[in-house]
Amino acid sequence: MRYRVLLVVPFAWVALFVLGDLFFYGTTSYRPFLRTEIELAKALSLTGSLAAALVFQRGDYLRRAWFLISACMALLLLRDLTIAPFVSAALGPRGLTILGGVLVVAANLSQIVGTWLLARAWKVANLSLPGSKRGRWALVGGAVMLAMALAGPVVLGTGRRVLSGDWTGLASLASALGDLVSLCLVAPLLLTALALRGGLIGWPWALLTTSYVCWLVYDALGVLAPGLGLGPHATTVANESFRALGCLFGFSAGMAQRAVVARLRHLT
Numbered sequence: 003m004r005y006r007v008l009l010v011v012p013f014a015w016v017a018l019f020v021l022g023d024l025f026f027y028g029t030t031s032y033r034p035f036l037r038t039e040i041e042l043a044k045a046l047s048l049t050g051s052l053a054a055a056l057v058f059q060r061g062d063y064l065r066r067a068w069f070l071i072s073a074c075m076a077l078l079l080l081r082d083l084t085i086a087p088f089v090s091a092a093l094g095p096r097g098l099t100i101l102g103g104v105l106v107v108a109a110n111l112s113q114i115v116g117t118w119l120l121a122r123a124w125k126v127a128n129l130s131l132p133g134s135k136r137g138r139w140a141l142v143g144g145a146v147m148l149a150m151a152l153a154g155p156v157v158l159g160t161g162r163r164v165l166s167g168d169w170t171g172l173a174s175l176a177s178a179l180g181d182l183v184s185l186c187l188v189a190p191l192l193l194t195a196l197a198l199r200g201g202l203i204g205w206p207w208a209l210l211t212t213s214y215v216c217w218l219v220y221d222a223l224g225v226l227a228p229g230l231g232l233g234p235h236a237t238t239v240a241n242e243s244f245r246a247l248g249c250l251f252g253f254s255a256g257m258a259q260r261a262v263v264a265r266l267r268h269l270t
Contacts (some may be wrong), residue, residue, distance in 0.1 A: 005205045008258050012250035015043070016243045023239055036242065041082060043249035048075040050256025054206070057260040063119065068256065070116030075252075077109035110180025114187075120210065121187045146186045148218070182221075184214060206259035213251035220244040 019039055026035040051072035058065035081102050220241060227237040 004261055005258055008209065008254035011254055012247050015250045016246050019243065019246055020239065027235065039242065040245065041079065043246045044075055044079050047249040047252040048072055048079065050253030051075065054256035054259035057263045067116050067119035068259065070112045070119065074109045074113035074116065077105050077112065081105040081109070113180055114183045117184045117187045184217070206255045206262060209251050209255035209258055213248050213255060216244050216247035216251060220248055
């Protein structure tokens with residue numbers, strides 16, 4: 003039952019967000035409402051991944067992986083702090099751009115390495131992945147192609163901006179590249195979740211895979227929203243809904259990991 007609750011939590015969060023949007027849209031409180039929701043979702047994602055990391059002993063393989071994932075969200079929260087008026091005034095436009103870019107690059111590198119460690123946890127644990135070797139490679143190839151199709155245009159667009167000398171796009175480029183690489187690792191995460199299906203251990207991987215799929219949709223909306231006929235407000239609601247799902251499924255994955263380890267220790 004605990005794990006099913008963790009599955010429901012992200013959708014409940016989005017439902018509350020949509021209700022808040024209906025209540026605050028068109029008022030002077032709308033922008034503070036959006037910013038508060040974004041930062042709280044990120045803080046919960048950080049909380050979940052930290053909870054997962056701290057349940058392991060020092061030196062454990064998964065402790066390192068979850069700490070790296072938590073570092074990503076911690077760095078992004080620190081980046082968001084730089085938009086505070088007293089910080090931005092002290093740094094100036096150029097300093098703000100450079101610091102923001104550095105923090106986003108570091109955050110995405112941390113996310114990529116942490117995700118890679120989790121994606122190969124099956125190998126460290128000597129698990130057998132489901133399906134044939136050809137089928138597994140086909141799934142990986144499909145994930146790469148899908149990530150390139152949906153996140154690739156964002157990378158190309160922001161890359162052109164940076165190459166043309168617009169360094170304000172550096173943070174967006176780093177974020178898009180980080181999402182692109184992480185999304186390519188969805189297939190190994192999914193295979194690990196399938197290998198662990200039928201038991202409690204599979205919950206963290208299944209929830210984390212869902213988190214990354216939500217981030218994939220979040221990136222895709224940047225490309226698809228105009229073609230779908232979404233107006234500015236509808237695009238904002240869709241973007242923030244899938245950003246929240248990505249963060250909250252990450253929170254649920256971390257809390258599920260902590261619960262699984264605690265349960266296994268209790269049984270032994």
